Amino acid sequence: xxxxxxxxxxxxxxxxxxxxxxxxxxxxxxxxxxxxxxxxxxxxxxxxxxxxxxxxxxxxxxxxxxxxxxxxxxxxxxxxxxxxxxxxxxxxxxxxxxxx
Amino acid sequence: xxxxxxxxxxxxxxxxxxxxxxxxxxxxxxxxxxxxxxxxxxxxxxxxxxxxxxxxxxxxxxxxxxxxxxxxxxxxxxxxxxxxxxxxxxxxxxxxxxxxxxxxxxxxxxxxxxxxxxxxxxxxxxxxxxxxxxxxxxxxxxxxxxxxxxxxxxxxxxxxxxxxxxxxxxxxxxxxxxxxxxxxxxxxxxxxxxxxxxxxxxxxxxxxxxxxxxxxxxxxxxxxxxxxxxxxxxxxxxxxxxxxxxxxxxxxxxxxxxxxxxxxxxxxxxxxxxxxxxxxxxxxx
Numbered sequence: 001x002x003x004x005x006x007x008x009x010x011x012x013x014x015x016x017x018x019x020x021x022x023x024x025x026x027x028x029x030x031x032x033x034x035x036x037x038x039x040x041x042x043x044x045x046x047x048x049x050x051x052x053x054x055x056x057x058x059x060x061x062x063x064x065x066x067x068x069x070x071x072x073x074x075x076x077x078x079x080x081x082x083x084x085x086x087x088x089x090x091x092x093x094x095x096x097x098x099x100x
Numbered sequence: 101x102x103x104x105x106x107x108x109x110x111x112x113x114x115x116x117x118x119x120x121x122x123x124x125x126x127x128x129x130x131x132x133x134x135x136x137x138x139x140x141x142x143x144x145x146x147x148x149x150x151x152x153x154x155x156x157x158x159x160x161x162x163x164x165x166x167x168x169x170x171x172x173x174x175x176x177x178x179x180x181x182x183x184x185x186x187x188x189x190x191x192x193x194x195x196x197x198x199x200x201x202x203x204x205x206x207x208x209x210x211x212x213x214x215x216x217x218x219x220x221x222x223x224x225x226x227x228x229x230x231x232x233x234x235x236x237x238x239x240x241x242x243x244x245x246x247x248x249x250x251x252x253x254x255x256x257x258x259x260x261x262x263x264x265x266x267x268x269x270x271x272x273x274x275x276x277x278x279x280x281x282x283x284x285x286x287x288x289x290x291x292x293x294x295x296x297x298x299x300x301x302x303x304x305x306x307x308x309x310x311x312x313x314x315x316x317x318x319x320x321x322x323x324x325x326x327x328x329x330x331x332x333x334x335x336x337x338x339x340x341x342x343x344x345x346x347x348x349x350x351x352x353x354x355x356x357x358x359x360x361x362x363x364x365x366x367x368x369x370x371x372x373x374x375x376x377x378x379x380x381x382x383x384x385x
Contacts, residue, residue, distance in 0.1 A: 039333060
């Protein structure tokens, strides 16, 4: 079951990466599809990290005791100010392991 | 890797040797390879925690090679969700790669099949970030291979580390390694918020993902992400975001024409040239 999952997921991922690199494929994405897909990275990544940050043990946690939330706010500010992915990740994670 | 046997692609004159280009790509990727380490550790240890064998855990990183999709899939396995739901979610998470492939098509598709397959397999967010920086005519496959392959190796070594740690340390999850996902994704998302419509998309996706998590809705990720994307597109349409960018450029042009009329000369003044430059850059943005 796990192996089936690994190979089928690998197929989905590889096809999405490779498909449009093929010169023989006449497929082109329409303008509308491209616009829609341009929103996919921010939407998907946000939908993955938001519950990690805001939900602790099944409850909405907006308190100052939520170190995930505090460090996420710090990471957002760092990302806005520095525009540096590595610096943002390393500093906010350092802070997290320090206070968590 | 039997790279020697590949048909030699056009090597850019900017890099005198293949090895140099390969090294240059590796170095350009280095900060991102380092940043992915905690995340790889998480992928390895989480897989063990969910109940995969060490070989299966490593195979996820070696064969799928997609961090976000791997972690989300593991979470779904843990929650006992079926294969089809996992695959549909994977498709959504990975759909952004269609755009990357499309953007890099003109650079990669003249290369031989082996190169296309290899670079296609290695085409991650990170590789796209270093290899597609507007160097259309300077694209060097060896540079891309150096970046992509070093990142692949880094990701797999970090996963291995996570597997070893996950086997050795009980409750590794309680250390809060999952914050690594949040930190990395925040660092990736924030710079993409360049237009109001993307901010709207992110806020909708964030709110719905949290609400779905609170109500333990299984397809929450899919629902939140698609709703976010749709709202973003609609917001851009309703507020005519794209057209407004053009319009502000046109407005500048008309101001320019006005200035021209006011000055009453046909020759270009310095101010006009400045405005022209501004409107040109406005169109690009």
